[in-house]
Amino acid sequence: MDQGPDTSKTTQGDGRGAISESGNEAPKDAVVYYANARRQVLSSHCAMVGLLARKYLEVHYPRWPHWALGALHAGFLHDLGKLDPAFQAQLQKEEPPNTTAGPRIHELSWALTYLAFDPANVRKLLPSTLPWHVVQYAVFWRQTNTSNPWEQKRFATLEQICKRAGDWIQSFQPALVVLLADIRSKTNLPVFEVDPRARPVGNVETPIFRQGQKRALDEMVADPTKKPPQESMDTAIRTGLNFANRMVSAMSALELEEAVQAWCKAKYLPDLVIERERDDYTTVPLDATFTQPLST
Numbered sequence: 001m002d003q004g005p006d007t008s009k010t011t012q013g014d015g016r017g018a019i020s021e022s023g024n025e026a027p028k029d030a031v032v033y034y035a036n037a038r039r040q041v042l043s044s045h046c047a048m049v050g051l052l053a054r055k056y057l058e059v060h061y062p063r064w065p066h067w068a069l070g071a072l073h074a075g076f077l078h079d080l081g082k083l084d085p086a087f088q089a090q091l092q093k094e095e096p097p098n099t100t101a102g103p104r105i106h107e108l109s110w111a112l113t114y115l116a117f118d119p120a121n122v123r124k125l126l127p128s129t130l131p132w133h134v135v136q137y138a139v140f141w142r143q144t145n146t147s148n149p150w151e152q153k154r155f156a157t158l159e160q161i162c163k164r165a166g167d168w169i170q171s172f173q174p175a176l177v178v179l180l181a182d183i184r185s186k187t188n189l190p191v192f193e194v195d196p197r198a199r200p201v202g203n204v205e206t207p208i209f210r211q212g213q214k215r216a217l218d219e220m221v222a223d224p225t226k227k228p229p230q231e232s233m234d235t236a237i238r239t240g241l242n243f244a245n246r247m248v249s250a251m252s253a254l255e256l257e258e259a260v261q262a263w264c265k266a267k268y269l270p271d272l273v274i275e276r277e278r279d280d281y282t283t284v285p286l287d288a289t290f291t292q293p294l295s296t
Contacts, residue, residue, distance in 0.1 A: 033179065034091050035082055039253045042082055043182035044260050050075025051187060052244035053237075055269055061236055066130040070233070071240040073126075074138040076183055076191060078241060080116075081108025083175045085168050103161045104154070107206065110140035111161045111169070114204065116176055118195040125190055130233075133207075138237045140207045142245065158204040173198065186260050210234070246275040 035045035053071035061067050082088070082105060103111070113136055122132050155161045162169050173194050180191045210231060247270075248256065262268040 031175075031178075033083060033088060033175075035079060036249060037091065037094065038249070038251070039091070040248075040251070040256050041253070042079060043179055043186060044256050045248055046076050046079055046179070047183045047186045048248045048256060048259055048263075049078060049241070049244045050183075051263060051269055052247060052272065053240040056240035056243050056272060057236060059272065060240070064233070064236075066127045067233055067236050068240075069126065070130050070135055070138065070237045071244075072189070073192075074135050074142075074237055074241050075244055076180075077113050077135070078109055078139050078142055078245065079105065080112040080139075080176065080179070081105040081110075083112070083172065083179065084108060084165065086166070103164050106140055106142065107155055107161050108165060108169075110136060110206065111158055111165070112172060112176060113139050114158060115169075115198045116173065116194045117192045118197075121195070122192055125192065134233055134237065137207050137234055138241055141209055142238055142241045154206075156206055158206065161206070170199075186264060188264070243272070243274075247273055250275045 033042040034040060035042045050072045053075040054068045057068035057071045058065070081103075084105075087105065119132050126132060126135075155164065173196060177194050180194065184191045251259065259270055262270075
């Protein structure tokens, strides 16, 4: 895979600016994408969410290792939509993003996941027991209810998402290639190649939430001799992804980079710690809570 420009040396310190691993300031023209108001580097956030989601599935569902692989890749891809320049601009202003200006981050992440990867190439990395659409489903439905008051409208098709996302989505490949290369360098694990032919066209319907998934998982856990239905796989991966995302989002930027370095140097991951549910990308500074949309 052509990994694009080497951004693997750019990390985030205490929220005051980008620093290199050597402690020097990053080049002024280096593009650093952030995940939230804690100014976590986006590639580090996605990398650690994927690694911890995999660990969660390995701990709780060891009999189905392909579920853990699904959680790993869903974690890597779950926040692709945060590459949106409008979202990044709001972070630079230290303001909560006005998501009435476009689709939900979840939907943008799914749109890029759908558009960017050739399923034929994806299948080379996934076992036959893990369908690609399970990963896509987890990216889209990692939360069944929106907790952000700006996000009540749901877009039903890929065409609607791309239209509302603006011109930036027409040339998403370069930024995405760099992000994936950075995730790969930080995890030393394979990631999907971006399909250079991808174009945001088509009226593909967005995933529909399937009821009964929790029941399917409970029944499978109660009787391990049963072959797990796909609904149980969906639910388990979504659960692990949500758990890992909450845990990583609670870290400071420096704590996250230290965790990434611990993985790179010794394959060490922090213990799984339960964190309260929160909106991980409203990016409200100082953990304040906004209950009303921004005025327009």
